[in-house]
Amino acid sequence: MDLDSSxxxxxxxxxxxxxxxxxxxxxxxxxxxxxxLVANFFTLAFLYFTLNAELLGITQVIVYTGxxxxxxxxxxxxxxxGAPQALxxxxxxxxLAGYAFGAALFALLFTQVILPLKDLNQPGxxxxxxxxxxxxxxxxxxxxxxxxxxxxxxxxxxxxxxxxAKRRI
Amino acid sequence: xxxxPLMAYLALGLFMFTTGVVGVIIRRNPIVIFMxxxxxxxxxxxxxxxxxxxxxxxxxxxxGSAMAGQMMVIFVMAVAAAEVxxxxxxxxxxxxLRHDIDIDEMNLLRG
Numbered sequence: 001m002d003l004d005s006s007x008x009x010x011x012x013x014x015x016x017x018x019x020x021x022x023x024x025x026x027x028x029x030x031x032x033x034x035x036x037l038v039a040n041f042f043t044l045a046f047l048y049f050t051l052n053a054e055l056l057g058i059t060q061v062i063v064y065t066g067x068x069x070x071x072x073x074x075x076x077x078x079x080x081x082g083a084p085q086a087l088x089x090x091x092x093x094x095x096l097a098g099y100a101f102g103a104a105l106f107a108l109l110f111t112q113v114i115l116p117l118k119d120l121n122q123p124g125x126x127x128x129x130x131x132x133x134x135x136x137x138x139x140x141x142x143x144x145x146x147x148x149x150x151x152x153x154x155x156x157x158x159x160x161x162x163x164x165a166k167r168r169i
Numbered sequence: 170x171x172x173x174p175l176m177a178y179l180a181l182g183l184f185m186f187t188t189g190v191v192g193v194i195i196r197r198n199p200i201v202i203f204m205x206x207x208x209x210x211x212x213x214x215x216x217x218x219x220x221x222x223x224x225x226x227x228x229x230x231x232x233g234s235a236m237a238g239q240m241m242v243i244f245v246m247a248v249a250a251a252e253v254x255x256x257x258x259x260x261x262x263x264x265x266l267r268h269d270i271d272i273d274e275m276n277l278l279r280g
Contacts, residue, residue, distance in 0.1 A: 007172050010177060017185065024201070048218055071257060075257045076200060101190070102190055113179075115176075121223075123222050138239070
């Protein structure tokens with residue numbers, strides 16, 4: 001089996017992504033989980049670059065590691081000020097069941113979905129398919145109605161979260 | 170030309186998704202459960218992009234036919250952003266009401 005540079009890059013990025021994904025679940029402290037999630041999202045952005053999806057990689061950095069993770073850390077910080085004991089967890093009795101279910105799910109999907117696709121090894125789409133021009137053209141021609149629906153959804157989300165923050169429930 | 174097989178991307182995505190599922194089952198802190206849901210969404214995004222990259226080019230418009238996966242990823246990102254904003258708002262509201270966010274103690278919706 002020949003080792004070329006893209007395989008090495010994928011191996012390094014994939015190892016970091018997998019390790020930080022495990023860290024999100026394994027760390028008992030919520031702040032450490034959040035920092036592992038930042039590392040995972042950032043590595044995923046580079047994996048998107050290796051798939052030639054440049055615009056989506058940049059969007060991943062801005063939206064996930066920027067906006068969403070700041071939101072997570074902000075809420076953790078607010079809860080830590082209000083009640084530090086609220087973030088500590090008790091020992092969980094369902095640990096073994098969770099691991100068993102995860103292993104079974106992995107084995108099932110790997111053998112039934114991924115192994116039949118092992119012969120598909122060459123990228124089929126053109127190299128420029130992830131450029132801003134191509135994505136923008138598709139987004140504002142064929143997918144313009146879903147785009148508008150997403151804007152409506154985001155407005156509803158903003159109004160809903162403001163209502164939740166303001167009203168005494 | 171990429172030398173990485175499609176299977177490698179799919180296996181990584183599946184591993185991240187499974188890790189997220191296990192985290193949702195075994196963790197009790199709702200913020201960490203939210204993070205695990207984000208992990209699952211990102212695993213699906215990676216899978217969609219890998220399929221979009223490796224699909225055989227078809228028809229007279231190969232760029233246009235490769236767009237469906239990327240569009241899906243964009244919409245998943247937007248929905249995830251809205252979901253996180255509303256979900257964390259709900260967690261803060263529950264915390265103000267009960268001063269405790271342990272997921273096993275939340276039985277307000279029990280019938």
